[in-house]
Amino acid sequence: MSVFTLPAFAAQENISKQERQKMINTAHRGASGHAPENTMTSFQKGFEMKADYIEIDVQMTMDGELVIIHDTTVDRTTNGTGYVGELTFEEIRNLDAGSWFNDDYTGEIVPTFEEVLDAFHGKIGILIELKAPELYPGIEEEVAKTLKDRNMHKPNNKKIIIQSFNHESMKKSKELLPGVPHGVLAGLSWAGITDEQLAEFASYADYFNPNMNIVTPSLVGRVHEADMMIFPYTSRSQKQANHLINLNVDGIVTDYPEHVYSHPVHHS
Ligand code: G3P
Numbered sequence: 528m529s530v531f532t533l534p535a536f537a538a539q540e541n542i543s544k545q546e547r548q549k550m551i552n553t554a555h556r557g558a559s560g561h562a563p564e565n566t567m568t569s570f571q572k573g574f575e576m577k578a579d580y581i582e583i584d585v586q587m588t589m590d591g592e593l594v595i596i597h598d599t600t601v602d603r604t605t606n607g608t609g610y611v612g613e614l615t616f617e618e619i620r621n622l623d624a625g626s627w628f629n630d631d632y633t634g635e636i637v638p639t640f641e642e643v644l645d646a647f648h649g650k651i652g653i654l655i656e657l658k659a660p661e662l663y664p665g666i667e668e669e670v671a672k673t674l675k676d677r678n679m680h681k682p683n684n685k686k687i688i689i690q691s692f693n694h695e696s697m698k699k700s701k702e703l704l705p706g707v708p709h710g711v712l713a714g715l716s717w718a719g720i721t722d723e724q725l726a727e728f729a730s731y732a733d734y735f736n737p738n739m740n741i742v743t744p745s746l747v748g749r750v751h752e753a754d755m756m757i758f759p760y761t762s763r764s765q766k767q768a769n770h771l772i773n774l775n776v777d778g779i780v781t782d783y784p785e786h787v788y789s790h791p792v793h794h795s
């Protein structure tokens with residue numbers, strides 16, 4: 528058998544501890560393979576698993592509260608129904624955000640942005656996604672104010688990153704928070720991205736974070752050439768994590784932080 532038939536599998540098994548540990552390990556919606564996504568429990572789990580960042584999805588209730596939930600409706604991840612933007616904070620707060628995942632998590636609630644910042648900033652990095660910001664006029668200003676109130680907007684505050692699929696929103700947010708690194712998210716339709724488009728993103732963004740299925744060695748090199756970092760999403764298997772490590776990305780957004788690197792648990 529030619530060696531050229533081997534690399535995909537063989538190289539995966541040959542990843543050094545150093546190569547694994549230099550990856551920025553980002554717990555997607557918290558350690559969402561292990562606990563209900565976007566809850567304080569999944570974020571705590573990400574912290575305990577020694578991820579470098581938790582990734583959170585920020586949206587806004589009808590009455591202007593910033594809450595952490597992925598879908599634009601509450602239907603999938605709570606026991607309620609309706610659009611996030613058409614429910615009051617009190618209505619959302621009374622929903623159960625854990626039992627859909629497993630009965631053990633009954634009683635989990637939808638956290639606020641402020642609660643997550645106050646509980647986790649300084650303990651673990653926070654990758655803040657503005658989810659569907661076009662639905663929430665003024666959300667960029669609210670996020671900026673919330674960060675500034677906590678002095679989390681300074682240039683040296685590298686453990687806060689803001690990202691979105693809505694690139695106009697990121698341009699606006701970068702103007703409001705010039706000291707905070709920003710990222711553009713890119714779905715499958717960006718597979719053919721040009722160097723000119725990367726340069727345009729790099730004029731306001733520090734990260735180009737694509738769907739992992741469009742990542743190639745060439746794309747990684749071109750993102751680096753454009754002076755950005757690349758955190759692809761979303762790895763859900765050991766094989767996918769290994770593949771991304773072999774592609775020399777900077778960080779991996781994963782539901783399972785242990786796939787990037789695991790730390791021995793010491794029992795006393
Ligand atoms: O960090 C990127 C990733 O979170 C984007 O996808 O749909 O899980 O928010 P999604």
Ligand code: CA
Nearest residue numbers: 582583584656
């Ligand atoms: Ca997200």
